[in-house]
Amino acid sequence: MVRLAGQSLMLILMVLVLPVAIALSLVVGRVAIPIAELFGGLAAPKPNLAWLILAELRIPRTLLALVVGATLGLGGAALQGLLRNPLAEPGLLGVSGGAALGAVIAIYFGLAAAFVLAIPLLGIAGALAAGALTFLFGRSGTLTLILAGAAVSGLAGAGLALALNFAPSPYAAYEITTWLLGSVAERDWAQIGLCLPFILAGWVCLAFTPRGLDLLTLGEAQAESLGVNLGVLRALVLIGVALSVGAATAMAGAIGFVGLVAPHLVRPFVGHQPSRILLPSALFGALLLLATDIVIRILPTSNELKLGVLTSLIGTPFFFWLVLRLRRLSP
Amino acid sequence: MTCLRTEDVSFKAGGRTLVDRVSLVCKSRQFVALLGANGAGKSSLIRMLTGLVSPTAGTILLDDRTVQSFHRREMARRRAYIPQNARVEWPIAVERLVALGLMPQLPAFGDLDATAWCKVEVALRQCGLIHKRHQPADTLSGGELARAMLARALVGNPDILIADEPLAGLDPRHAIEGMVQLAGLARAGRLVIASIHDLTLAARYATHVAILHQGRLTAFGPTQTTLTPANIRTAFEVNARIAGVGTHARIDLGVPAEPAGMR
Numbered sequence: 001m002v003r004l005a006g007q008s009l010m011l012i013l014m015v016l017v018l019p020v021a022i023a024l025s026l027v028v029g030r031v032a033i034p035i036a037e038l039f040g041g042l043a044a045p046k047p048n049l050a051w052l053i054l055a056e057l058r059i060p061r062t063l064l065a066l067v068v069g070a071t072l073g074l075g076g077a078a079l080q081g082l083l084r085n086p087l088a089e090p091g092l093l094g095v096s097g098g099a100a101l102g103a104v105i106a107i108y109f110g111l112a113a114a115f116v117l118a119i120p121l122l123g124i125a126g127a128l129a130a131g132a133l134t135f136l137f138g139r140s141g142t143l144t145l146i147l148a149g150a151a152v153s154g155l156a157g158a159g160l161a162l163a164l165n166f167a168p169s170p171y172a173a174y175e176i177t178t179w180l181l182g183s184v185a186e187r188d189w190a191q192i193g194l195c196l197p198f199i200l201a202g203w204v205c206l207a208f209t210p211r212g213l214d215l216l217t218l219g220e221a222q223a224e225s226l227g228v229n230l231g232v233l234r235a236l237v238l239i240g241v242a243l244s245v246g247a248a249t250a251m252a253g254a255i256g257f258v259g260l261v262a263p264h265l266v267r268p269f270v271g272h273q274p275s276r277i278l279l280p281s282a283l284f285g286a287l288l289l290l291a292t293d294i295v296i297r298i299l300p301t302s303n304e305l306k307l308g309v310l311t312s313l314i315g316t317p318f319f320f321w322l323v324l325r326l327r328r329l330s331p
Numbered sequence: 332m333t334c335l336r337t338e339d340v341s342f343k344a345g346g347r348t349l350v351d352r353v354s355l356v357c358k359s360r361q362f363v364a365l366l367g368a369n370g371a372g373k374s375s376l377i378r379m380l381t382g383l384v385s386p387t388a389g390t391i392l393l394d395d396r397t398v399q400s401f402h403r404r405e406m407a408r409r410r411a412y413i414p415q416n417a418r419v420e421w422p423i424a425v426e427r428l429v430a431l432g433l434m435p436q437l438p439a440f441g442d443l444d445a446t447a448w449c450k451v452e453v454a455l456r457q458c459g460l461i462h463k464r465h466q467p468a469d470t471l472s473g474g475e476l477a478r479a480m481l482a483r484a485l486v487g488n489p490d491i492l493i494a495d496e497p498l499a500g501l502d503p504r505h506a507i508e509g510m511v512q513l514a515g516l517a518r519a520g521r522l523v524i525a526s527i528h529d530l531t532l533a534a535r536y537a538t539h540v541a542i543l544h545q546g547r548l549t550a551f552g553p554t555q556t557t558l559t560p561a562n563i564r565t566a567f568e569v570n571a572r573i574a575g576v577g578t579h580a581r582i583d584l585g586v587p588a589e590p591a592g593m594r
Contacts (some may be wrong), residue, residue, distance in 0.1 A: 061442055084420040098361065214431060215431055217419075217423060218419065222412065224383050227404040228403075272421040273423050273427055
């Protein structure tokens with residue numbers, strides 16, 4: 001029962017650390033405001049500066065970091081379970097690429113400037129189109145799913161390159177690249193309100209997968225013999241990831257490594273069982289992204305360091321560590 | 332009394348006929364050894380018997396209902412299937428691996444209760460793995476993993492156990508122990524169907540043999556009267572000498588003097 005203890009320990013740790021991180025995220029920012037004044041704004045007649053900073057900047061930013069991080073952690077865990085491959089990450093199915101392409105189209109044609117919701121709307125549309133394409137070509141098997149995802153990612157990548165190539169002005173190209181770097185800053189409530197239902201719908205889809213993912217531990221033949229409908233399971237994971245990760249990417253841009261790293265770090269604590277990884281991985285993803293976003297705000301850089309850049313910077317050494325560990329474990 | 336019956340079952344894939352109009356009737360308390368050379372259609376027939384693959388022609392009946400008419404969860408409770416070279420994809424604990432066999436019995440959500448863990452323990456004891464219950468499944472030896480898979484299959488108490496080459500990769504002692512265990516399960520009232528390559532072990536422990544040759548069922552019946560040198564020669568193109576009966580049976584094989592292609 002050592003494993004069970006490890007699991008509870010980890011959950012308790014996260015439940016304790018998460019509120020601290022949330023509090024920190026609300027207190028730390030570009031504008032240095034004493035804590036007393038910040039929360040004094042809640043009671044003071046509105047609108048006041050402290051209240052505006054809290055309600056319009058820091059709370060949405062914190063919420064978005066949590067939701068996007070949780071989505072990436074959950075999506076990564078579900079995909080790794082489905083594909084039984086520890087290197088799977090949510091972007092594998094092409095939905096992140098599709099979302100990025102949709103968002104970039106919105107920037108490219110100047111829709112984003114005219115209409116605030118253009119980026120998330122087109123981003124979600126892009127993610128759903130990419131997910132549908134992957135599903136259409138890849139639903140018959142695990143390998144075809146991966147290949148179809150790679151093809152759709154390639155297509156989206158080509159579209160992004162095309163948009164940069166034909167960018168109407170250097171400024172537009174700059175805007176596109178900056179968006180692609182990924183950030184949870186300066187997103188307003190309307191955008192969050194638009195994406196949240198899609199993200200929640202994706203979570204609901206993924207909530208129906210744990211039993212099937214567990215049985216896949218025995219391989220596809222035995223899982224099927226134990227009553228798993230592989231077609232339905234694949235569809236649930238794909239649709240769940242397309243909705244949640246697609247909408248998250250449409251909000252925050254491409255944020256790498258969280259979806260890969262989070263399931264890995266929690267796996268040993270829950271005895272490697274795919275169903276038990278989902279929730280801790282989502283919590284850990286949320287914590288990871290929020291912590292990274294706090295670090296970004298503290299670091300004294302002239303331009304704000306983008307979230308996606310820092311997660312990649314942190315994630316790469318982790319990847320090397322993973323390689324080293326795998327090399328040590330395998331004879 | 333469980334009865335699994337095939338009626339003129341065929342399976343075609345890629346323009347080739349892998350199983351050709353096979354009809355057989357298997358019942359509880361039988362241990363049916365499915366014999367045949369490589370590529371004779373054993374695995375295809377086994378997959379159809381499990382209900383996971385539909386025959387391209389003919390019907391498979393479980394207690395006079397077509398296998399396809401059963402809901403997949405219902406089928407999962409009735410029969411257990413161990414595919415060839417069953418592996419584990421994640422290093423989960425052995426007891427967790429065995430517990431996966433109980434999933435068709437559980438409601439869609441919710442974890443295992445005390446009764447379920449009791450069943451897991453019984454299955455682990457039955458297969459001699461109780462001392463390995465907390466060990467990660469990927470650290471088991473080949474023989475232990477095969478027993479873990481058997482425990483996984485038995486924990487749900489199925490009427491039918493279907494195994495594709497359960498002895499593949501096992502050393503002689505574990506292979507014999509595996510056969511004894513499968514024969515015991517049949518005696519206890521189950522129907523056991525397993526494809527097996529070792530003819531001597533089949534002769535000793537199987538109650539019935541079904542011999543496939545190029546997709547056709549060339550012989551089916553009680554082991555004693557069916558596993559004959561003539562039938563072995565048809566299926567495997569080898570000469571066989573059979574000595575002893577029951578658990579003392581021994582089959583010596585020899586390649587015919589003239590090359591097979593010259594006959």
